[in-house]
Amino acid sequence: MCLSIPSKVVKIDKEKATAVVDTMGVQREVGIDFIEDEVKIGDYVLIHIGFAMNIISEEEALASIETYKEILALMDEEERQRAILEGDQCEGGGSA
């Protein structure tokens, strides 16, 4: 579902309005256009189709990451990658 797996901010480029986030080991660049002012390295954010949409508390993030970890442990590398990317799309494949 959209806005689902919490991702940790590992790098910020204010100029380009992007951040590198780590979603359970998978790193990628996302837009931070909508939360630019406040976001810091180490924050947890929720991603929707390539953009960070809000910052969530570390406590909440870690709790849900725990659950996801157990799940991801069951997958191979390719499945993991895809699952993580699809994880920030919506139910049907990310249209809304």
Add this chain to the structure above:
Amino acid sequence: MNLTLKNLYDDFRDPKTIKALAELITQEAEKLDRPVNIMEVCGGHTHTIMKYGLKQLLPEKIRFIHGPGCPVCIMPKERIDHAYILAQQPDVILVTLGDMIKVPGSKGSLQQARSQGADVRFVYSPLDALKIARENPEKRVIFFAIGFETTTPMTAALIDRAEKLGVTNLLYHINHVTVPEVMRELIDSRDEHIDSYNNRIDAFIGPSHVSVIAGAKIYREFPERYGRPVVVSGFEPVDVMEGVLMLVRQFTQGRCELEIQYRRSVTMEGNLSAQRQIDKFFEKRELFKWRGLGNIPHSALKLREAYAHLDAEKVYGEQLPVEEIEDHKLCICGDILRGMAEPTECQVFGTACTPSKPLGSCMVSSEGACAAYYKYGDLLQRRSDR
């Protein structure tokens, strides 16, 4: 194997909490003097309700009506044809998100266009369109933008970035639609046909993702002007059940309000910087045709005049047909999207029309009501046999 994180995560939804909520709703519903019809606007909610058999857990007095909430389902064939034709223009790369690629227009789907040699690319983020445009300076990249309030700011951010970087080979075909207008239309059109309370939409469950961006405030008019309470809810089964409980309580306590169940990410105001971005690039369309629902005033966005040179609808205006196209005769997606029929009432449901060979778009998107019934229908059967 079609294993996704979502499917797996689903096993962790707590049945005990769901049961307890069902129990509370049942107790509360006993105080109601008539049934309450609740429309879930978004396909994500429909999915949850079907998948967890929430309908079956609720007392008879509480009924769900499925709404039109999937941007893929409501895309009329005309617009898909636009994408199809654009994809076939010389030196064009057409880029889009999600299930859009499988939806049949009158000429075929984008997938078919691709198999005929068109360069159609599916991306996970609109930002990938920018990358593709920069890597292919000799081509024209057209981003076929779809989605509700949830994805509109991302398209705006894409345009903004392309502008700042001086990228000139990226155009847009905008199909962003807005939720409140279609809700209004559904209330009006149903009330027209209806003399008893049976068919009325009494209340709404509003999708949380839309409100992360646009704020819960976009639903204010429904309790205030239409006498319909709204609860903005998350997508987990527990969220949906809690949303239902909150709605039922409003009825039993004689309130009619806008409430937020999903407080974790939704506020009344929403994400203001996203709203500013949207406003910078987009304005309302006079009319937009929704598949199955017809033309709905002000229910979609288009690029502002200042960006006409980036608007694929204008730049390729001569190639893009404007005639309306009828849906398949037997397809009742229209009634389904209005919440007036269930997928199983369709004559071709599960026979001539299946997810692998869909006739209507309610079957195409996995969020679509027909697809959800197809996928979880036997589950329903099993539950009711018990």
